[in-house]
Structures are given as C-alpha cells and as structure tokens.
Amino acid sequence: xxxxxxxxxxxxxxxxxxxxxxxxxxxxxxxxxxxxxxxxxxxxxxxxxxxxxxxxxxxxxxxxxxxxxxxxxxxxxxxxxxxxxxxxxxxxxxxxxxxxxxxxxxxxxxxxxxxxxxxxxxxxxxxxxxxxxxxxxxxxxxxxxxxxxxxxxxxxxxxxxxxxxxxxxxxxxxxxxxxxxxxxxxxxxxxxxxxxxxxxxxxxxxxxxxxxxxxxxxxxxxxxxxxxxxxxxxxxxxxxxxxxxxxxxxxxxxxxxxxxxxxxxxxxxxxxxxxxxxxxxxxxxxxxxxxxxxxxxxxxxxxxxxxxx
Amino acid sequence: xxxxxxxxxxxxxxxxxxxxxxxxxxxxxxxxxxxxxxxxxxxxxxxxxxxxxxxxxxxxxxxxxxxxxxxxxxxxxxxxxxxxxxxxxxxxxxxxxxxxxxxxxxxxxxxxxxxxxxxxxxxxxxxxxxxxxxxxxxxxxxxxxxxxxxxxxxxxxxxxxxxxxxxxxxxxxxxxxxxxxxxxxxxxxxxxxxxxxxxxxxxxxxxxxxxxxxxxxxxxxxxxxxxxxxxxxxxxxxxxxxxxxxxxxxxxxxxxxxxxxxxxxxxxxxxxxxxxxxxxxxxxxxxxxxxxxxxxxxxxxxxxxxxxxxxxxxxxxxxxxxxxxxxxxxxxxxxxxxxxxxxxxxxxxxxxxxxxxxxx
Numbered sequence: 001x002x003x004x005x006x007x008x009x010x011x012x013x014x015x016x017x018x019x020x021x022x023x024x025x026x027x028x029x030x031x032x033x034x035x036x037x038x039x040x041x042x043x044x045x046x047x048x049x050x051x052x053x054x055x056x057x058x059x060x061x062x063x064x065x066x067x068x069x070x071x072x073x074x075x076x077x078x079x080x081x082x083x084x085x086x087x088x089x090x091x092x093x094x095x096x097x098x099x100x101x102x103x104x105x106x107x108x109x110x111x112x113x114x115x116x117x118x119x120x121x122x123x124x125x126x127x128x129x130x131x132x133x134x135x136x137x138x139x140x141x142x143x144x145x146x147x148x149x150x151x152x153x154x155x156x157x158x159x160x161x162x163x164x165x166x167x168x169x170x171x172x173x174x175x176x177x178x179x180x181x182x183x184x185x186x187x188x189x190x191x192x193x194x195x196x197x198x199x200x201x202x203x204x205x206x207x208x209x210x211x212x213x214x215x216x217x218x219x220x221x222x223x224x225x226x227x228x229x230x231x232x233x234x235x236x237x238x239x240x241x242x243x244x245x246x247x248x249x250x251x252x253x254x255x256x257x258x259x260x261x262x263x264x265x266x267x268x269x270x271x272x273x274x275x276x277x278x279x280x281x282x283x284x285x286x287x288x289x290x291x292x293x294x295x296x297x298x299x300x301x302x303x304x305x306x307x308x309x
Numbered sequence: 310x311x312x313x314x315x316x317x318x319x320x321x322x323x324x325x326x327x328x329x330x331x332x333x334x335x336x337x338x339x340x341x342x343x344x345x346x347x348x349x350x351x352x353x354x355x356x357x358x359x360x361x362x363x364x365x366x367x368x369x370x371x372x373x374x375x376x377x378x379x380x381x382x383x384x385x386x387x388x389x390x391x392x393x394x395x396x397x398x399x400x401x402x403x404x405x406x407x408x409x410x411x412x413x414x415x416x417x418x419x420x421x422x423x424x425x426x427x428x429x430x431x432x433x434x435x436x437x438x439x440x441x442x443x444x445x446x447x448x449x450x451x452x453x454x455x456x457x458x459x460x461x462x463x464x465x466x467x468x469x470x471x472x473x474x475x476x477x478x479x480x481x482x483x484x485x486x487x488x489x490x491x492x493x494x495x496x497x498x499x500x501x502x503x504x505x506x507x508x509x510x511x512x513x514x515x516x517x518x519x520x521x522x523x524x525x526x527x528x529x530x531x532x533x534x535x536x537x538x539x540x541x542x543x544x545x546x547x548x549x550x551x552x553x554x555x556x557x558x559x560x561x562x563x564x565x566x567x568x569x570x571x572x573x574x575x576x577x578x579x580x581x582x583x584x585x586x587x588x589x590x591x592x593x594x595x596x597x598x599x600x601x602x603x604x605x606x607x608x609x610x611x612x613x614x615x616x617x618x619x620x621x622x623x624x625x626x627x628x629x630x631x632x633x634x635x636x637x638x639x640x641x642x643x644x645x646x647x648x649x650x651x652x653x654x655x656x657x658x659x660x661x662x663x664x665x666x667x668x669x
Contacts, residue, residue: 040458080648089313089659090651093397093458097598098651102644108637109346219637224466231459270474277463281449288455306315306659 011255016147017213019251021046021205021222023150025229026236026243027157028201033233034161035194036174038302040096041081042202043226044103049074049203050210051107054217057119057207066119067146067207074203075196077103082195086188089304104220114217121215122146146208151244153201158240170194174298177305187305202226224277231280235287237296246283253279313659323657328603328610331650332617338649339642348632356631357624370623372510376581377619379515380405380573382611384597386521387566389606390529394538395545396562400446400461401570402594403468404439408571409578410475411438413491413585416500417480420492427499432513432575439571440564442468447563451556457563469590476587491585494578502580514576518615521569525608534561570594592640599647618643 025042032039052073057066081099084090122144161167170190173180177187209225210217228250236242257272265272336358340350361370384401391398412435416427446460475481480491494500502512529535541548541558549555573593582589600618604611625639 084648084652088652088655090654094392094602094647095651097399098644098647101595101599102641102648105637105640105642105644109635109641112635112637224462227459227462231463234456234459268474268478270470273473274467274470277466281445281455281460281463284455284459285449285453288449288453306313 011252011259013143015248015251015255016143017251018254019247020147020150021208021213022225022229022232022250023244023247024146024153024205024208025202025226026232026247027150027154027240028198028205029229030233030236030238030240030243031157031161031170031201032194032198033301034174034238034298035170035191036177036298036300036303036305037085037191037195038092038096039078039081039099039195039198040093040230041077041099041103041226042198042229043222043224044100045074045077045199045202046103046206046209046222046226046229047107047220048077048103049206050221051111051114051206051217052203053207054114054119054210055110057211058114058117061120063120063122063211066211067204070203070207070211071200072203074199074201074206076199078195078199078202079192081199082192085304086191086195089306092302092304100226108219111217111219115219117217119211119215119217122212144212146204146212149204154240154244161240171298174300177300177303181305181307187307191305202229205229228276228280231284234297235283237287238298239296249283250276250280312662313655314662316658316660319657323653324605327653327657328605328614328650331603331646331653334649334653335642335646338645342638342641342645343634346634346638348634353628353632353634356628356634358620361620361623361627368508370627372504372508373623373626374616374619375510375515376512377622378615379510379512379518380577380593381597381600381618382518382615383514383521383573383576384566384570384594385600385604385611385615386518386525386608387569388597389601389604389608389611390525390538391562391566392542392601393529393606394541394558394562396559397458398443398446398461398563398566399458399598400443400463400465400594401566401597402590402592403461403465404442404567404570405574405577405594406465406468406472406590407442407574408435408439408567409574409582409589410471410480410585411435411571412575413494413578414475414480416494416497416579417492419499420497423499425499428502428513428579431500431579432572435571435575436568437571439567439569439574441567442571443563443567444560447560450559457559461563465594472585472589473587475585476589480585482584489587493584495580495583500579502576512576512580514573514580517572517576522608522612529608538562570597596643599643602647603650621646 025046029039029042049070053066053070056069057063077099081095084095085092161171169185173185173187173190181187206222209221214221232243232246232250235246253276257275261269261272336354340354343353344350361367361374384405388398388401412431415434416431419427442464445464446457449455449460450457477489481489482492495502502514505511537548537553537558540551541553578585578589596618600611600614604614621639621643625636628634629636
C-alpha cells in the first residue's frame with residue numbers, strides 16, 4: 001500500500017465535496033425536527049431531487065435550473081408527507097418510510113431514459129490568485145458554488161434558530177405544540193413550512209450527487225445518504241454547527257475509504273465500503289450513551305398534533 | 310369548512326375496509342400513472358391484476374404468486390409484532406441477507422454430503438444468522454438507547470457488502486472458474502428447497518410462513534407476550550405500570566423479526582434464487598414493511614396483503630414483458646399503495662364534519 005499517494009490537500013477538498021449532499025439534507029432535516037416533525041423520507045426526497053435536477057439539467061443545459069427543479073421536486077414530495085402527517089394525522093414513521101419507497105420507485109421510473117447520459121456540471125468558482133495559494137487555495141477557494149451555498153445555509157439556519165423571532169416560534173412548536181397553539185401560533189402551518197424547507201434542502205443534496213459529484217444518473221444512487229443525514233442530525237444533537245462537523249466527519253470517512261481502496265490497502269474492499277455505515281452506528285452509540293435516553297431532542301418530536309385533543 | 314373530529318373509539322368498519330379503499334384508489338392513481346407513461350391504463354391494470362390469476366398463462370403465474378408471497382408474509386409477520394409494540398425494525402433486508410449467508414455457509418460446509426439432515430441444519434443456521442443480526446440494534450437500544458431505526462437500516466448496507474464479499478470470496482463456487490456466486494444450492498439434493506407439490510409454488514418457505522402466521526396470531530390473541538406487545542404499542546405508560554419490561558420487549562420483537570427474516574432468506578437462497586450471488590438481495594425486506602401495514606399489522610391481514618403484493622410483483626413482470634412497462638413502475642405503485650392506506654387511515658380515528666365548529 002502506498003499511503004504517500006494520498007494527498008492531504010486533495011483529501012480535504014474532496015471531503016468537502018463528498019460531505020455536501022449529506023450536509024444539505026441534514027441541515028434541512030434538522031429544521032424539520034426542530035419543528036417537532038420526524039421525516040424519515042429524506043432518502044426519498046434526495047433521490048427525487050437527484051432525478052428532477054438531472055432531468056432539468058440535461059434538458060435545459062443549465063445546472064442552475066437543475067438545482068432549482070431539484071429543490072422544488074424535493075419540496076413537493078415533502079409536502080405530500082406534510083399533508084399526510086399534519087392534515088390527515090398519519091403515523092410519521094410509517095409515512096416517512098412510504099415516502100422513501102415511493103421516491104425510490106418514482107425516481108427510477110422518471111430516470112429511465114437518462115441512464116448513461118451526461119449532464120453539464122457546475123464549474124469551480126475561480127477566485128483568481130486566491131485559488132492559486134498553496135493548500136488553502138485548493139481547500140478553501142477552489143470549490144463549486146453549491147459547496148459555499150451549503151456552508152452559508154448552515155450559518156443561516158443557525159442564526160435563524162438562535163436570533164430570529166420566527167426561529168423562536170419554530171422551536172416553540174417543536175418543544176410544545178400545545179403551548180404554541182395556546183399562544184395563537186399556527187402549529188400546522190409552521191410545520192408544513194419546515195417540512196417543505198427540509199424537502200428542498202434534501203432535493204438540493206440529491207441534485208448535488210447527480211449533477212456534480214458523480215455526475216450521472218443511476219437508479220438508487222443516493223445509496224443511504226439520506227439515512228446517514230438522519231443519523232447526523234441525532235449525532236449533532238440538533239445543533240447546526242455540529243451538523244457541519246458530523247457531515248464533514250462522515251465525508252472524510254467516505255473519501256478516506258475510497259482513497260485507501262485506490263491506494264491498494266490490504267483490507268477487503270467490502271469492509272472499506274461498509275466502513276461509513278459502521279462508523280455511523282458507532283457514533284450513534286457514543287452519542288446515545290452520552291445524551292442518555294431523553295437527549296437533546298425537541299420534546300414533541302414525532303408527536304401528532306390535533307387542535308381538538 | 311371541512312374539519313376532523315376525533316372519534317371516541319377507533320372505527321372498526323373503517324379499520325377493516327380502509328385497505329380495500331386504498332387498493333381501489335391506488336388502482337385509479339396507478340392507471341393515471343400508466344396513462345402518463347403512454348400505456349392504456351385498463352390494459353395495464355388487467356395485465357397486472359387479472360391475467361396472472363385468470364389469464365391464459367395463469368397456471369404458471371399462480372405458482373409464482375406463492376413463491377413471492379412466502380418470504381413477504383414470513384418477514385412481514387415478524388415486523389408487524391415490532392411495529393405493534395412501537396419498535397421500528399426497518400432493517401429486515403439485512404437480516405434476510407445474513408440469514409441466507411449463514412444458512413448457505415452452514416450447508417456448504419458439508420458439501421458434498423448427501424443427508425437430509427443438512428436442510429434442517431441450514432434452516433436453524435439461517436434463523437440464527439437473522440436473529441444475531443437483529444440483536445445488534447436490539448442490544449444497542451436496550452443497553453445504550455440507540456435509535457433502532459437508524460442502526461437496523463445501516464446494517465442493511467453492511468449486510469449488502471457482506472453479501473458481495475461472500476459472492477466473490479469466501480462462499481464462491483471453487484469450480485466456477487472465476488464467476489462470482491456460490492454453488493447452486495437448489496441443485497444439490499441435500500439443500501434443495503424444492504416445490505413440495507409440483508407447479509403450486511409451495512416450498513418449505515411457504516409452509517413456514519403459514520406456521521408463522523398461526524403462531525403469531527395465537528401469540529397476539531392468547532398469550533401474555535402478545536398482550537404486552539399490544540399494550541406497549543397503544544399505551545406505553547400503562548404498559549410500564551403493568552410490569553412490561555421495555556428492554557425484553559425490544560429483544561423479543563427484534564429477535565422474532567430477525568429469525569423469520571433470516572429463515573425467509575434461507576428458503577429463498579436454497580429455492581427460487583438457488584445460490585448466493587451479488588444481486589441476491591431483492592428488496593423483500595423493504596416491501597414487507599408495506600405488507601405489514603397493508604395487513605393492518607394483523608397476521609391474518611398480512612396473508613391477504615402479502616398475496617396482493619406478490620400479485621403486483623408477478624403482474625408487474627407480466628406487464629414488463631408484454632407491455633414494456635418499466636419494472637420501476639411497480640415500486641412506485643407499491644409506495645403509492647402505502648401512501649393511500651396511511652391517508653385513508655385518518656377515517657379510522659377521525660370523523661369528517663362539514664360546516665363550522667369550534668375553532669380548529
């Protein structure tokens with residue numbers, strides 16, 4: 001095995017690319033869960049974003065329109081979940097699972113004619129001399145716009161939840177929908193908005209996979225990324241900053257195992273491919289051990305709300 | 310203004326007929342989907358739902374129906390026990406794979422012996438494999454409070470990698486000159502899980518499914534454990550006061566689901582699939598979730614739901630062959646079915662009232 005073939009600069013740069021889809025999906029899901037809704041359909045929304053973005057990206061030739069379509073596709077699918085769980089009061093766990101199964105099926109159906117097609121991908125932002133700096137230039141200034149967008153989104157979500165009035169209302173709805181309702185806030189409306197936002201973020205994350213990271217369409221290409229995003233929200237104990245840490249940590253493991261595979265490590269390929277999932281389990285165990293049973297989860301997470309009750 | 314009013318007790322009528330309503334609505338929506346794909350919706354629906362049972366080639370499809378329904382029912386019965394108790398094992402696909410791997414490995418260790426003892430041994434090994442794989446999320450949940458949804462699902466991806474390594478490495482047929490995949494278990498007399506009656510599709514997995522359904526039904530309605538499962542699901546606090554140990558329930562429910570999923574995997578690998586190969590995992594573990602819900606988490610309902618879901622598989626294959634309908638359309642169709650069911654379910658617990666009432 002030749003470890004010197006792994007360049008730390010490239011490793012960190014590709015880590016950020018690998019982490020971006022998960023980061024986008026996770027930050028969206030965090031907002032949803034902060035509003036007290038557990039949407040297990042992240043995987044389904046991501047893959048719908050991936051195919052919607054890819055189709056529009058290919059047909060129009062503009063990756064930007066692709067990303068817009070992906071956000072819309074994710075949000076529409078999320079609203080389907082929203083209507084079912086918030087208006088028709090269905091079980092959130094079961095509905096989330098249904099969303100994933102449905103999203104996987106529908107995306108495969110939509111993507112039939114697009115297997116093996118190449119889409120126009122996003123270029124890196126050229127920051128002139130900054131991008132030419134050693135190490136820092138490649139790691140900090142050499143990415144495509146969506147990487148920066150995802151980072152900005154983390155800051156925006158953090159600021160929104162911490163400093164804005166609307167953020168406070170959203171958290172109140174998640175902690176105690178009865179109290180929020182009694183104060184005259186529209187629990188259902190707030191939750192639907194949060195669900196749509198989460199869907200849009202997951203859609204963007206999916207499109208980042210199909211338009212930038214891979215960039216191609218293959219059936220089931222998200223391969224559990226949505227579920228990992230869910231795990232990262234738990235890992236982050238519902239804090240925006242830690243979502244970033246978790247996503248980058250996970251991206252790091254993914255990239256490292258790919259690099260080890262190409263460097264010819266004396267470890268079975270299958271073990272390396274399974275490593276990200278095993279590490280996620282390990283992290284979940286460590287987190288739940290520290291946090292105890294209640295943890296830092298929003299108090300009304302996953303509970304249905306009906307005004308008459 | 311339409312509003313929902315909570316029923317004092319869940320409606321038995323709606324609980325019973327909502328799966329039927331959901332099926333009808335799915336057919337309508339599915340017909341629209343097929344029309345959007347440029348197929349004649351009536352012909353598509355007839356090809357999927359009618360021809361496999363009553364059509365010209367029904368003698369072939371009827372057998373296929375039970376072959377597909379067997380594993381779905383077997384897995385769904387196990388899952389339903391957990392779902393009833395509020396324990397969300399969604400990694401049945403992983404338990405199914407590991408069960409198949411363990412069972413196949415146990416059998417192949419004796420290759421080429423010819424004794425009928427090998428098949429029972431493989432069943433036990435398969436059940437044990439699924440059980441142990443399910444014990445990972447169960448024990449982590451009991452000991453550390455780790456979320457079983459995420460752990461069991463992550464383990465599906467781990468199991469898929471394990472399957473890949475078995476198919477190309479440690480279970481590969483040494484006589485296959487480089488092709489991935491194990492020896493063919495369905496052609497080795499000691500391990501073959503053949504049809505018990507020719508052309509019926511009834512193999513040992515179907516028999517096991519019937520036994521599991523009866524066992525689960527008796528347990529739920531007649532045994533203390535079944536009562537505890539139902540109690541823990543509908544009133545967790547009351548269950549604690551009644552002396553239900555939550556940890557024990559987690560182990561029992563996940564363990565049972567693991568055993569049944571592992572056995573389903575073993576019956577599949579020795580029968581219809583025939584060998585351990587890279588594409589052995591076919592998504593039964595996930596479809597079984599739909600089957601469990603569609604069957605109202607009730608063992609007898611699951612039999613009906615499993616048969617219906619098997620029909621969509623068989624009919625979907627038929628439509629793919631005859632009408633060129635994409636195979637993926639069927640998964641979208643199955644997802645839609647679950648959606649409609651969950652949506653209709655609101656009528657079980659709520660009454661729809663027109664007009665203005667108290668501020669909602």
